[in-house]
Amino acid sequence: MDTRKIVRLSMLLSLSIVLSLIEGMIPIFSNVIPGVKLGLANIVIVFVLYLYSFKEAIYVSIARVLLVGLLRTGLFSIVFFFSLSGALLSIIFMYLFKKMNFSIIGVSVIGSICHSIGQVLMAILFLNNINVIYYLPYLLLLSIPTGIIVGISSKEVLKHYNKVKA
Amino acid sequence: MNKKDLLLILVILFVCIIMFLLFSNKSSDYAYVYYENKVIKKIDLNIDNEYTVSGYNGDVVIEVLNNKIRVKEEKSNNNICSNMGFVSSSLEPIICLPNKIVIKIVEDYKIDTVIR
Amino acid sequence: MKKIIVLFILLLITGCSNKDYNQFNMFFMDTYINIKIYDLKFEDKDKVYNEIYDIYSVYDALCDRYTDYIGVNNVYYLNNVLEDGQSVVIDDRLAEVIAYGLDAYYLTSGKVNIAMGNVLDLWKKYRDSGEGIPSEEEFKNLKSISIFDIILNDNVYTKYNNVKLDLGSYAKGYVTELVADKLEEMGYYSYLINSGGNVKVGNHYSDDKYKIGIENPNEDYLVYKIVSANNTSVVTSGGYKRYYIYDDVKYHHIIDPVTLYPSNFSLGVSVITENSAYADILSTYLFLLPIEEGIYFVNSNDLVEALWYGIDDKVYLSEGYDKYE
Numbered sequence: 001m002d003t004r005k006i007v008r009l010s011m012l013l014s015l016s017i018v019l020s021l022i023e024g025m026i027p028i029f030s031n032v033i034p035g036v037k038l039g040l041a042n043i044v045i046v047f048v049l050y051l052y053s054f055k056e057a058i059y060v061s062i063a064r065v066l067l068v069g070l071l072r073t074g075l076f077s078i079v080f081f082f083s084l085s086g087a088l089l090s091i092i093f094m095y096l097f098k099k100m101n102f103s104i105i106g107v108s109v110i111g112s113i114c115h116s117i118g119q120v121l122m123a124i125l126f127l128n129n130i131n132v133i134y135y136l137p138y139l140l141l142l143s144i145p146t147g148i149i150v151g152i153s154s155k156e157v158l159k160h161y162n163k164v165k166a
Numbered sequence: 167m168n169k170k171d172l173l174l175i176l177v178i179l180f181v182c183i184i185m186f187l188l189f190s191n192k193s194s195d196y197a198y199v200y201y202e203n204k205v206i207k208k209i210d211l212n213i214d215n216e217y218t219v220s221g222y223n224g225d226v227v228i229e230v231l232n233n234k235i236r237v238k239e240e241k242s243n244n245n246i247c248s249n250m251g252f253v254s255s256s257l258e259p260i261i262c263l264p265n266k267i268v269i270k271i272v273e274d275y276k277i278d279t280v281i282r
Numbered sequence: 283m284k285k286i287i288v289l290f291i292l293l294l295i296t297g298c299s300n301k302d303y304n305q306f307n308m309f310f311m312d313t314y315i316n317i318k319i320y321d322l323k324f325e326d327k328d329k330v331y332n333e334i335y336d337i338y339s340v341y342d343a344l345c346d347r348y349t350d351y352i353g354v355n356n357v358y359y360l361n362n363v364l365e366d367g368q369s370v371v372i373d374d375r376l377a378e379v380i381a382y383g384l385d386a387y388y389l390t391s392g393k394v395n396i397a398m399g400n401v402l403d404l405w406k407k408y409r410d411s412g413e414g415i416p417s418e419e420e421f422k423n424l425k426s427i428s429i430f431d432i433i434l435n436d437n438v439y440t441k442y443n444n445v446k447l448d449l450g451s452y453a454k455g456y457v458t459e460l461v462a463d464k465l466e467e468m469g470y471y472s473y474l475i476n477s478g479g480n481v482k483v484g485n486h487y488s489d490d491k492y493k494i495g496i497e498n499p500n501e502d503y504l505v506y507k508i509v510s511a512n513n514t515s516v517v518t519s520g521g522y523k524r525y526y527i528y529d530d531v532k533y534h535h536i537i538d539p540v541t542l543y544p545s546n547f548s549l550g551v552s553v554i555t556e557n558s559a560y561a562d563i564l565s566t567y568l569f570l571l572p573i574e575e576g577i578y579f580v581n582s583n584d585l586v587e588a589l590w591y592g593i594d595d596k597v598y599l600s601e602g603y604d605k606y607e
Contacts, residue, residue, distance in 0.1 A: 078263055097174075106171030113178065123263060128203040131259045131270045137185040140178055208502055212307060212316045232302060278483075279316070279476045280495040280505060281518045281552065 009048070009060060016044035016064045021072060039112055039146050045091065046108050046154040051161070054095040061087045078126060086118035104155050109147030116143050189257055195280055197235050199228065200268040210282075211235060211271070221265025228269065240265055303327050308335060310342040311454055313478035319465065320472040320487035330468060334461055341457045344376040345449045347399070360439055361399060361446040369440040377437035379456055382559060383449060387429050390567040395539050397432055399446025400425045405537060405544070409526045415533065421542055454480045455517055455562025462558065479518040479565075482558045486512050499549035499591050507552075507589060507597065509606045515558040519565035520550030520591075538570050545570045548590045548598075554606060555586040564588070573598050 019040040026038070041064060049057040065087050069080040094111045102110070116139035123132040199207040199219055207219055209230060216238065217228045224241035234252035237260055247262035253271065260269040304322040308315045315338065322330060343349075344356045351358075355372045364370055372380075383396035401424055404416050426443035433440040441447075454477050462482050465473050474492060475482045483492045491512050495505035499522040509516050521534025521544060538545040553565040564586060568576040573590050580588045580600040587606060590598040 100170070101168075102170045102174065103168045105167045106174050109171065109174060109178075123261065126263065127200075127261070127266055127268060129200050129268050131200070131268050132261055134189055134257060134259050134270075135261070137182040137189075140182050144175055144178060210314075212305075213314055214307075277495040277505060277508060278492045279474055279481055280497055281476070281479050281481055281516060282497050282523070 005052075005056075009052075009056060012044050012048055013060050013063050013067075016041040016060065017067050017071070019044065020064065020068045024072060037115070037146075039115060039150050042090070042108065042111055042115075042150045043153045043157065045087075046094065046104065046111065046150060047157050047161075049091070049094060049098065049107070050104065050154070050158055054091070057095070058088075058091050061091045081126075082119050082122045085122045086115035089118040090114040103151075104158075105148055105151035108151030108154060109144060112143035112147030112150065113140060116140060186257075195277070197230075197269055197271045200270065202266050209235065219267065221262065221267045223265050226262065226265050226267050235269060235271070236260070237262060237267075237269065240267075306331055306334060308338055310338040311345065311457070311477070313454065315475070315477040317461070317476075318474045319470050320474075321470055326468070330465070330470070333464055333468065337461050337464060338457060340375065341379070341453070341460070344373060345379065345453045347446075347448060347450075355439075357447050357449060360441065364439070364441060366442050366444060367440065369438050372437050372439050374437055377434060377439070379449060379453065380432070380434055380439070380447070382456060383452065384429065384432065384434065386452065386563045390563065392429070392539060393567050393570045394451050394563050395427065395429055396447055396449055396451070397429045397445050398427050398537060398539060399448040400444070401427050401537055401539075401542055402448050402450075402535075403446065405533070405535065408528075409524070409533065409535065412526045412528070414528060424542075427539070451566040452559055452562040454478060455515065456559040458482050458515070459558035479520075479523075480515070480558060480562060481517070482515045483511065484513055496550075496552050496589070500595070506591065509552070509554060509589075511554065511606050514554055514556050515561040516552055516554050517558065517561040517565040518550055518552040519569040520548075521545075521569075522549060536566065536569055546593070547572050547576075548592050550591040551576065551588060552590075553580075553586060553588045554603075560586075577601075 023038055023040050045057055045061055048060050062084075065080065065083045066075070068083070069075045069077070074080060090111045093114045094107045097107045097110045116136070120132050120136050120139065124130055195211055197209045197211055198205045199209060201219070201221070207217060209217060209228070211230055211233045214231050218225050219228065220226075221240065225239070226237060227239040229236055229238040231252070234254040236250065236252040237248045240248050240262060242262065242264040247260050250260055253260055253269070256271040262268070303324060304319045304327065306317040317334060319330065343351050343354055347357045347361060349358055355370055356376065360370070360372070380396065386394045387396070404420060404424065408414050408416060426445040428443070428445065431442040431445035432447065458475055458477055458480050459482065461475060462473065462484065466484070471485045472487050473484045481494050483494070486492060491510045494509040494511065494516050496507045496509065496516070496518060498504040498506040499520050519536060521532070521536055525532050525534035527533070534544045536545055537543065548569065551565055551568040553561045553568060555561045555564065568579070568588055568590070571579070573592060576588065576590065577598060577600055580586050587600045587603045589600070589603060592598055
């Protein structure tokens with residue numbers, strides 16, 4: 001990996017961490033449905049996926065979860081594993097959907113969906129209790145607009161980046 | 167945005183509608199309190215009262231008032247589930263992850279009352 | 283304009299919080315009582331509440347075995363203050379309740395016996411302490427449990443041989459029936475009363491039948507049968523709510539007048555019939571009979587259906603039960 005790429009990815013990684021942390025401080029919805037996030041950090045992940053490829057995106061994803069875990073939620077805590085499962089599921093499906101020629105919006109939406117599904121799945125396994133599934137429809141519905149926002153944002157960033165690059 | 171994306175969104179919406187239809191919402195007399203997957207307490211929603219159960223991190227205080235139920239106190243970092251407030255339908259279970267407690271209003275399949 | 287909006291919002295809020303005005307909760311006769319009146323008019327709610335409250339509180343006082351209400355000749359008084367051979371005038375209402383109980387003795391071949399106070403006290407003592415069971419000696423020295431030691435002439439009560447009244451086997455059903463009558467008298471026919479193991483329902487609130495769940499005696503939160511009915515009473519007798527365990531044996535609170543021990547014919551029996559007092563008496567009766575005899579009794583009675591939860595974990599139904607499925 002050339003130096004420029006490493007530097008660029010590190011900066012993007014930091015950006016995604018910061019976005020994660022900031023997002024964690026906004027108490028939107030967390031009173032009603034625990035686990036709802038805007039998914040701002042995903043803008044970076046999607047960007048990396050389109051700028052580079054699956055490999056880089058998954059590195060940044062995992063690194064982000066690890067570092068946010070260290071900084072905030074506690075490494076190997078419950079939340080850490082939830083984030084990790086959401087992130088992994090998310091990047092895998094985003095890559096698949098990208099290959100299947102969904103637009104960047106569609107890819108972001110499925111990324112959002114996967115985060116939600118990943119979290120619910122992990123909660124069910126953790127508690128050994130199926131009742132968490134009652135939250136799934138609400139989370140899925142919310143994932144659509146948040147996914148679209150992430151998609152549009154990533155698209156704009158990419159457009160801008162390409163303009164600047166050129 | 168292309169046709170595939172639209173299809174994806176429609177599929178998601180469809181799945182959500184199916185889930186909402188399957189998750190029936192009848193008012194009920196009871197809530198079950200689970201620790202992990204075991205029911206550790208059955209609470210009658212007709213009786214205003216407070217209950218204390220043992221969660222993973224410590225005691226969890228549950229309150230019933232006017233046929234609604236909530237977690238009043240819990241030992242956790244974010245207090246997510248006590249901030250949830252009162253819940254009165256079986257569509258909204260209270261999930262306290264750190265304490266491993268789930269409070270679920272049970273759909274008693276159209277039962278008007280239960281002889282205890 | 284702003285004031286109107288504020289007023290409107292306030293009205294909305296108060297309106298919303300009054301959604302549950304047609305449901306009453308009370309505690310009498312040692313039981314939580316829940317009453318839902320589906321066609322209750324908002325302006326009547328206080329009047330109706332008070333009428334129901336009055337009925338329950340009066341009968342609760344009259345039938346109370348453990349509390350002395352000064353100036354009231356209630357069961358406590360009759361059992362503990364009144365002396366053998368002495369007569370006393372009692373409230374008409376209490377006299378009626380006792381008379382009903384005396385009739386029940388003959389109806390149930392002596393199984394439902396309101397004179398069992400002394401033996402019930404004996405078991406209660408051990409149940410409260412949780413340790414031990416009555417000894418042979420204590421059974422031998424038991425004071426009277428004979429129904430014939432209770433004399434009632436109109437509303438004059440006399441007792442002999444220290445016999446003690448216990449109206450617990452049917453008092454709740456009796457009062458529930460009175461409350462239902464009162465509701466109908468006030469023009470309300472669509473109601474559901476649940477007091478402990480006693481349920482009485484009137485007309486349905488829409489075009490269906492009430493679904494009354496019967497709890498599995500073995501598992502607190504499971505309903506093992508749903509009775510589908512209108513304008514009827516469902517009463518359950520069982521030993522799974524009030525009992526203690528000593529030496530690995532479960533001793534519950536319904537005592538067989540013959541063996542003087544808690545009965546062991548089934549885990550629970552539920553009786554379905556229109557009158558609540560009758561249902562209460564029969565449920566106690568059937569709980570003190572072998573299931574087969576009980577089924578025979580119910581099958582020969584047109585007005586009653588019943589279901590049993592057997593010790594073998596099987597469910598037994600009377601012949602005509604399927605109209606309640």
